[in-house]
Amino acid sequence: MYAPAEVWSITCTNVGLPAVFSVVGSVSGAQADATAGVAYDNGLISFTISAGGTAWEVADLIEVTVPNWYEIFFEAPGNGGTEEIYMGIKTYTNDITIDQWKLNGYTGYNPAADFSNQPGAISDVEVQPRCLLWGGVMPYWLVANGRRVTLFYEVAGVIECMYLGFILPYGLPTENPYPMAVGGTTVWSTHAYTSTSEYHAAFWDGPCEAYNIGNYTTLRCWDGASWNKIGGHSILSDRFVITYEASNHGANWPYHSCGKGSPPASLYSSIPWNRISKNSDDSYCLFPIIPHVPLPDRILFGELEGIYAVPGVDLGPLDTTTINAVDYILVGNTFRSDQNRWAALRLE
DSSP, X not given: OOOOSEEEEEEEEEOSSSOEEEEEETTTEEEEEEETTSOEEOSSOEXXXXXXXXXXXXXXXXXXXXXXXXXXXXXXXXXXXXXOEEEEEEXXXXXXXXXXXXXXXXXXXXXTSOTTSSTTOOXXXXXXXXXXXXXSOOOEEEEEOSSEEEEEEEETTEEEEEEEEEOEESSOTTTOSOOEEEEOSBOOTTOOTTOOOTTOOOGGGXXXXXXXXXXXXXXXXXXXXXXXXXXXXXXXXXXXXXXXHSTTEEEEETGGGSBSSOOOGGGXXXXXXXXXXXXXXXXXXXXXXXXXXXXXXXXXXXXXXXXXXXXXXXXXXXXXXXXXXXEEEEEOSTXXXXXXXXXXXXXX
């Protein structure tokens, strides 16, 4: 059941043994009465009223403010069981048409800090990736190991997704000891799953854009000191050049080798991704998705784990393929079906 933001008034109406209390929400209205000493749960709020040293009196009032958001923190142990990998999810809604998860990654955990202020967090100012939800049925594909969790799900025909945790780094552990990535499908609080904005795009192929450099990309990669903003598909003629000239902003190969406009020849693949097709036997070849940043240090982070670029030739929504006895689900980028914007999720 959806729980709106509201103030709950819990008022003593009968001082018998046990005492009885009315339960009224400022939005939800009157609910079933509560009884002292008995666990209460009406699907919107839950609590237990315990006896204290002072007797209840009729009209005694308890007020509880319930926000319309929740936050949860995760610690993954790594595949060897000895690592500490920290992630977080926070719900967001406007109580009408927009429901989202805000996503974050951390270098540690402080129980006294909130979602945006954990050690190493992507701050509110830096703009956190989000994924979009609704109140209906959402078929989903969840794949996780000790290093990362990947979620693909369908919202009324739109493919939403998230990535939380480590990637497969190209450097030594001493070079990149904490290869964290956080990815969603938007950074906008105003986006619902119905949005057809250029800025509603999956983390593997988010927008490369020039204005407010990198703020709208939907993937973040940690370099040991800061979060790098990673895009994919260019959407305006000048966006490659400006994005690549900014420090700590980059793109995902191979998606950045297609789209509108032409970046400098040294910065993109000599064979644009949108020219790749199926194999001659009609099978599909999978390509690693490689986040990288040219400036200031030319960082090649590694590969996203369990997600691959795939040419979207003759593919339909939620098609599957099997390669070397492993199943993959093939999806377009959110609401899109363009040939050069597909990805494959390994289902193991």
